Amino acid sequence: MKRNGFFLTFEGADGSGKSTQARRLAETLKSRGLDVVLTREPGGSAGAEEIRKLLVEGDPARWSAETEILLFTAARRDHLERTILPALARGAIVISDRFADSTRVYQGAARADLRQTVDKLHSLMISHEPDLTLVFDIDANTGLARGLARQSGEDRFEELGAGFQQKLRLGYQALLQDFPDRCVSIDGSGSIDQVADTVLNAVNGHLP
DSSP states (O other), rough: OOOEEEEEEESTTTTSSSSHHHHHHHHHHHHTTTTTEEEEOSSSSSHHHHHHHHSSSSTTTTTHHHHHHHHHHHHHHIIIIIIIIHHTTTOOEEEEEOOHHHHHHHIIIISSSSSHHHHHHHHHHHHHOSSSSEEEOOOOOHHHHHHHTTOOOOOTGGGGGHHHHHHHHHHHHHHHHHHHHTTEEEESSHHHHHHHHHHHHHHHHHHH
């Protein structure tokens, strides 16, 4: 399917503020009269939302890292087919709270050393990358406290603790080096308004 729109993803460890900023940016761009689709992973389509429940709820040891990769890829494929590609084909700006980079970091680096497996499966089943990725960086302990404070019931990964959060932070820092042409680091430690200004400045030069 031909891509005419713009695909923007928000990445970062739990509690980094990316979800809040994704919503904020979507509202700002919609106020300009732009066609914007705000979505998320895991989820973003009916089938993917069903898989989301399996991934973000329950005991931290519920799945192995290998099983998580398969579940995330299945959810992502449905999300891509039913939400992302149709929106891009009509020329919309798609803002996704997480995409393939989350699997590269969470299962490919932080949960286990499975980056090659993640990349192979991505190449076979997804084969799409964002036009621009904003990577939110925040102190691991601060992010963990924020994530647990939400009490959303979707805290399976937060329950892996501060050590896991620090691995995520290092994984995302490595991601910035792996994809320097599309990944931009965003300091998530400021106020919501301050970070929103940083986000807007980062995307203004890239949007069509």
